[in-house]
Amino acid sequence: MRILSLLFLATGLVLAGSAHAEVYKWVDENGEVHYSEALPPDFQDKKADVLNSEGVTQQKDLSLVPPPPPPPPPPGAKKTGPVELPRDSSGQKRATPLYTPEQVKQQQEALVLLRYDSEQEILDAMEVEIKQLGYDEALVTGSRSSLMDAYRGNIREAADRQRAGLPVEPELIAGIDSLKQKLAANWATLATFKVREGDIRNKFNGELATYRRVSAEAAAQKH
Numbered sequence: 612m613r614i615l616s617l618l619f620l621a622t623g624l625v626l627a628g629s630a631h632a633e634v635y636k637w638v639d640e641n642g643e644v645h646y647s648e649a650l651p652p653d654f655q656d657k658k659a660d661v662l663n664s665e666g667v668t669q670q671k672d673l674s675l676v677p678p679p680p681p682p683p684p685p686p687g688a689k690k691t692g693p694v695e696l697p698r699d700s701s702g703q704k705r706a707t708p709l710y711t712p713e714q715v716k717q718q719q720e721a722l723v724l725l726r727y728d729s730e731q732e733i734l735d736a737m738e739v740e741i742k743q744l745g746y747d748e749a750l751v752t753g754s755r756s757s758l759m760d761a762y763r764g765n766i767r768e769a770a771d772r773q774r775a776g777l778p779v780e781p782e783l784i785a786g787i788d789s790l791k792q793k794l795a796a797n798w799a800t801l802a803t804f805k806v807r808e809g810d811i812r813n814k815f816n817g818e819l820a821t822y823r824r825v826s827a828e829a830a831a832q833k834h
Contacts, residue, residue, distance in 0.1 A: 723821050724829075730819060737815035741808060748804045755797045762790040 710718070727733050765787045769779045 720821055720825050723818050724825055727822060730822060733815055733819045733822060737811060740811045744804060744808055744811065748801065751797060751800050758790055758794050758797060762787065762794060765790060
């Protein structure tokens, strides 16, 4: 019994020791796969997998595993390096702008000084555009009156035919529908004139403010 106990104890120690031993899986120059507890001296710097006592790979040969991708930047982090402009509809890269936003702003301010000799010229140019817009609005308003007269005439004709018990021709119905669509488009165009007038005033008021500021800065530099 004592001998059996010692045998079981020795067997347990061997198993316990082998459970923590590393086993290497490697391939020689002939392509044969080998398993051993130590690598050959001439194979220390070559490719091998590390297995546990159950043959499960614990550590893969890192030379065969691609490196993990870099972690994404934290939210709100600023990108470093040149920023690529948005691509166009064909997917091609857009050309690098020749001027910085600050340079573009300076050129626009210089053009204001070249275009106008005084503040009054800016105000006069604004009035010219507003008057032209008023002329266009008058034309659209006049066409609306003609369209309304034609529409009412077709409606009256259709009503008279119905009262007389006569059918309304498809051409007359189509004409009424067409005039109705033209009137809707006419009203939509008239609604845009107030918006366009506001855009004109904003544009020239911006140029007027730029003219005053740049002129004051130029005068200050002379003194």
